[in-house]
Amino acid sequence: MLYGRPPSITWTEEGHLRVSLRLTEQPDEALTMATLRVMEQGDRYGHINRLDWQAIWTDVHVKMPEEKQ
Numbered sequence: 001m002l003y004g005r006p007p008s009i010t011w012t013e014e015g016h017l018r019v020s021l022r023l024t025e026q027p028d029e030a031l032t033m034a035t036l037r038v039m040e041q042g043d044r045y046g047h048i049n050r051l052d053w054q055a056i057w058t059d060v061h062v063k064m065p066e067e068k069q
Helices: 029-039
Strands: 008-011 017-023 044-049 054-060
Touching (some): 029 054
16 A cells, blocks of 8 residues: 555644645655645645654645634
């Protein structure tokens, strides 16, 4: 399984929507490129590198719903 768990969607402290994917193995080139094309649609993106796992994320700048503020 490429992704260790389903994608997570959370609100950042700045009020942005963040979509994160945990990677548990090295994807092939086609899957890597497809994932990056989706992730680059966000307003900013990056990665987290830990000893036993990695994750990629993208933030989408949208207005936080009133009940989340």
